[in-house]
């Protein structure tokens with residue numbers, strides 16, 4: 001059972017044709033199905049990926065969703081998306097936004113989009129290190145080539161997780177230290193019956209989104225070269 005990346009509600013609630021609301025989410029905020037006349041979730045359509053989630057939030061997100069999106073895009077180092085969402089938040093809530101919060105967010109966006117490593121957040125300088133200031137470790141290389149392979153093959157959701165498990169890609173140690181289950185598929189599904197949703201699914205989608213950005217920046221030949229490294233290692 002997949003949950004929407006934009007609103008966190010399960011897929012079935014986005015597609016129930018009997019209710020006649022197309023693919024818009026029909027769930028209320030607690031994640032329970034609603035009957036006619038009750039409050040509907042703002043979400044316009046099921047989002048299976050992080051970019052789709054940002055699109056949905058930009059289009060229809062309520063204040064809470066937009067605020068969450070702004071911070072989420074910042075965490076992912078996507079200053080462009082963060083400032084788009086922030087503009088939308090300001091347009092749809094012209095008064096009542098916290099000035100302190102706005103100031104902090106604006107300076108973080110400026111730092112991210114500014115001149116690279118000096119102003120960037122710790123997270124960005126970590127990823128700058130990953131991407132070339134020091135050689136990638138074996139584990140990092142394995143992660144990159146496995147995830148690139150799964151992206152190239154078009155895997156999403158639980159299929160994506162199963163593919164990473166099949167390639168014996170370990171879940172990042174930092175996640176396990178925080179209580180994450182040891183395989184991608186179990187991590188992805190953990191919490192699916194709880195109203196607060198699946199905490200690790202977000203980590204997995206965020207990780208995929210970061211790799212997707214570097215994948216998109218490479219030529220097809222370079223992508224294949226990186227993917228081939230993993231194929232060589234896993235050959236029996």
Ligand SMILES: [Zn+2]
Pocket residue numbers: 004007008009025026027041042043
């Ligand atoms: Zn929803």
Ligand SMILES: [Zn+2]
Pocket residue numbers: 004005006007008009014025043044045046047
């Ligand atoms: Zn949704």
